[in-house]
Structures are given as C-alpha cells and as structure tokens.
Amino acid sequence: MKAKVHVFLKPGVLDVQGKAVESALHGLGWADVADVRVGKTIEFDLKAADPAEAEAEVKAMCEKLLANTVIESYRVEVA
Template sequence: MRATVHVFLKPGVLDVQGKAVERELHGLGWSGVEHVRVGKTIEFDLAAQDKAAAESEVKAMCEKLLANTVIESYRVELA
C-alpha cells in the first residue's frame, strides 16, 4: 500500500519559507499571489494490506516522527 503524507505549518505559525516564496513571486510579476505556505510531502510503501491498520500505523508515524504536531498539521492519503 502506498502512503502519502502532506505536512504543513499550522495556521498562525510564521512560515518564513512561504514569505520568501511570496516575495519572490511578487518580484517576478505575480503580485496577486498571497498567503503562500510551504510544506513537505513524504511518500512511502507499507506492507500492510488492511487500509484501517495502515492508516493507524501512518498516523502513529506522523505523531512520533514525520510531523511536529505542536506547530504542524498533516494529512494522510493511502492508495
């Protein structure tokens, strides 16, 4: 089973990378771009066959390693 985890800073947490990207987009002429947020995507394969078990396992991975849940939120996709 393929897992994809999307991790982003929570609303209200300053996204320095996002601000830098937004500033550069404005500098390149895209002045209508606002509220840029930069995140990360993590993809991996799981041996689990049961979707519920796989989702539980990936959520545990996120809580323990893949996301800093104090300042980041995450979304899991399984295929």
C-alpha cells in the same frame, strides 16, 4: 500500499519559507499571489493488508516522527 503524508505549519505559525516564496513571486510579476505556505510531502511503501490499519499506522508515525504536532498539521493518504 502507498502512503503519502502532507505536512504543513499550522495556521498562525510564521512560515518564513512561504513568505520568501511569496516575495519572489511578487518580484517576478505575480502580484496577486497571497498567503503562501510551504510544506513537505513524504511518500513511502507500506506492507499492510487493510487500508484502515495502514492509515492508523501512518498516523502513529506522524505523531512520533514525521510531523512536529506542536507547530505542524498533517494529512495522510493511503492507496
């Protein structure tokens, strides 16, 4: 199974990278861009027969390693 985890800073947490990208886009002429947030995507293969079991396992990985749940939120996709 393929797993994909999307990790982003929680709302209210200052996203310095996002602000830098937003500023650069404005400098390049895209003045209508606002509220840019930069995150990360983690993709991997997972040996699991049941999609629900795989999703639970990936969520456990996020809680323990892949996301800092104090300041980040995550979304899991399993296919």
